[in-house]
Amino acid sequence: MIFDPPLIPATLIRRYKRFLFDAELESGELITGSCANTGSMRGLTTSGSRCYLTKHSGGTRKYPHALELVEADNTLVGINTGRPNRLVEDAINEGLIGSLATYAERKREQKYGINSRIDIFLQDPEKGLAYVEVKNVHFRRTGRLAEFPDSVTTRGAKHLEELGDMVEAGHRAIMVYLIQREDVDSLNLCGDLDPAYAAAFDRAMKRGVEACAIRCKITSEQIRAETVVPIEESGLNSVS
Incomplete structure (x- = not known):
């Protein structure tokens, strides 16, 4: 996935109210x-950090x-x-996630479970x-070592339970962790943070x-799903 238009370099000042951030452009x-x-973005909100921004032209966006x-x-x-959803679709197309590329039909954001939507159906x-x-x-x-989650996610646990329900109904259910950083070789579940x-993962x-788990390769020009990395979990059901 190429960033188009190109990203804008900046210096992060602060991230606050979950949805907002302040930054200084190079100008x-x-x-x-x-x-x-x-989410908490633990470890990624340090003031003075180099960052890259997308700028949406036109429209009525406040920011x-x-x-x-x-x-x-x-x-x-x-x-x-x-x-992540688009990147995982790219990974499916490239054959990184088992046999998922061989399914005849694919849809996004389909309703399932209890008031939930599945990312890819x-x-x-x-x-x-x-x-x-x-x-x-x-x-x-x-x-x-990449870790998930970085804070409590009751919604994430709910999704794992609903995936288990789909398996018990006779279908396949796959949990994909899309890692947007290159400096890791494996993934672990954060039992101490959540x-x-x-x-819920063990039950699932x-x-x-x-x-x-799929690791991405990232530059300021593009991001792409690169390779599968192991999940450090006994009893893991790998995608076939």
Whole structure:
């Protein structure tokens, strides 16, 4: 995925109210922009960090600038939670996620479960139905280990339960973690930050939910799904 129009370099001043950030452009202009990531963004909000912005031209947006990348530990990290679904679709097309590219039909944001929408829905006259849930990952605190989640996510745990329900109904269900940073080689579930989510993940695996993690390659010009990395979890059901 090429960033078009090109991203705008800036210096992050602060991120606040979950949806907003202040930054200084290279021209010295101070701007306020929108942040598509409503999570904690742990480790990615340090004042003075190099960042890259998207600018939306035209329209009636109150804040035309949007936060796209933040540099942390000399690595560009993607924080835009609007990107992962498309990146995972690219990974499916490239054959990175098992046999998912062979399904006859693919749709986005289909209703399922209890007041939920599945990120990617696949169906095939021979293979049946497959439900793909996508989570954005950008947290790293030790070594080359990505971690999810970076804060409590009751919604994420709910999604794992609903994926398990789909398996028990006779369908496939796949949990995909899209890692928007390059300085990691594996993924771990954050049992210390959200034990309920880690427990929900274990239950989902026992019920037959499949899981995989995809690492992205990121520059200020483009981002793309690059490779599958292992999830450090015993009893994991790898995607076939």
